[in-house]
Amino acid sequence: MTKNFNMLLFLYMTIMGTAMSLSANNWLIIWTGLEISVMSMMPMISNKNFLSSEASVKYFVIQSISSSMMMLGVLLLLINSKIEYQMILTSSMMLKMGIAPFHNWILEMIESVELTIMFFLLTFMKIAPLNMISYLMFKNNLFILISLLVGSMFGLNQTSLRKVMCYSSIFNLSFILASISTNSIWWLYMMVYSMMLLMILFLMNKMKINYINQLSLNENKMNLKMNIWLAMLSMGGMPPMMGFMLKLMIIQMMLTNKEFLISIVMILSSTLVMFYYLRMSFLSILFSSSTIKWKMLSTMKSSSWIIMVNISLMPLILTLKT
Known part of the structure; x- marks a missing residue:
């Protein structure tokens, strides 16, 4: 632009x-x-x-x-x-x-x-x-179920990071729709999701990557790889990242409202989303990398801001939820 x-x-x-x-x-x-x-x-x-x-x-x-x-x-x-x-x-x-x-x-x-x-x-x-x-x-239950299934299953066979982000957006929008009756919850979810997406798109722009196989290239510095690794784990919902707390908050609300079918589909589809984010994280850090793994600890200082954002927001979200 x-x-x-x-x-x-x-x-x-x-x-x-x-x-x-x-x-x-x-x-x-x-x-x-x-x-x-x-x-x-x-x-x-x-x-x-x-x-x-x-x-x-x-x-x-x-x-x-x-x-x-x-x-x-x-x-x-x-x-x-x-x-x-x-x-x-x-x-x-x-x-x-x-x-x-x-x-x-x-x-x-x-x-x-x-x-x-x-x-x-x-x-x-x-x-x-x-x-x-x-x-x-x-009642948006039909749209919620379809979005959960499409966003989790169709993202498994994608090689483009843009399409993965798009399917992930569809998946997260189903969580927002599930909590649409409570303004404070879906506004909080949208703000935190926007923050997570902004971190990933910022790193995609900085690393000049558009496809998943580019994550395994050694041209990028290790601190950038660590940053996008943590951002993707947060987007996928790995505890104790802030993305996990958002999904846990919505699932707990659905169980309180006795929406057991949607809660089960949310949990199962979240594992599929976590799978393809973990796959990208492994490509970024573990596979096709000639860097000595114990030297990764020396790059943690440069990645500290994303670690701080992902982990420090967990108690804040718990406070706002209660």
Whole structure:
């Protein structure tokens, strides 16, 4: 993303559109804020990559369809129709966020955008739709189960780190949807997940890696490998990292609400997600590395900031949960 005044203007309008949707008290203003965010995001998606124009058009088409579905649901609500308007509104927001089974469009465009825009698409652009879903009383159990299965199983055979991050985003969004009735919990989950994703994308940009097999190269310094290793373990949910505490908090809440089926699927799918993050960590540290392993201890000082963030947030999350 080029650092010029045009991009700063589009970024400001994106933030203002989301803020408008979050602070609105009627559906029309929410729809207006969403449209401002979408129209401001489209120029930022376009870059020097020749596939970015196609990604921008795909983003515009999908967001237009979801906005049309949203307006249809609002009209059905206003005329007191017998048609289930909450299902239409919820489905439109699921399509806008790219949650399974409406996730194919974001997988196709994620390869051609910059990492900064990828971070915005996977985190910030989902806040306003999630806030709108929290206003509805529609049961999201079907979307939660499908997203858990798709995000965990389809990420196993991926070689692109971008697609792994995208499937991981779908998986984590299912946890957020499970806690959507409690604002304090899903907001905390979104903020901490955004922090973990930001660390991984920052290291991907610094190490210039886009595929899993590049993690085993010895060109990168050991401290960078240690950093991305710890960040991936946190994203996968390895205790005592902060990612584990987030998942434990949601599973405990689901057990309290007697949602035993979703809790079992959450636990089983979390093991699959942990598997492919562990596989990437092993590639980064253990395999195809000529570095003497006991010398890794001398690089811990340079990795201390990620260790501090991952481990020190665990008691804080426990405090906020109680």
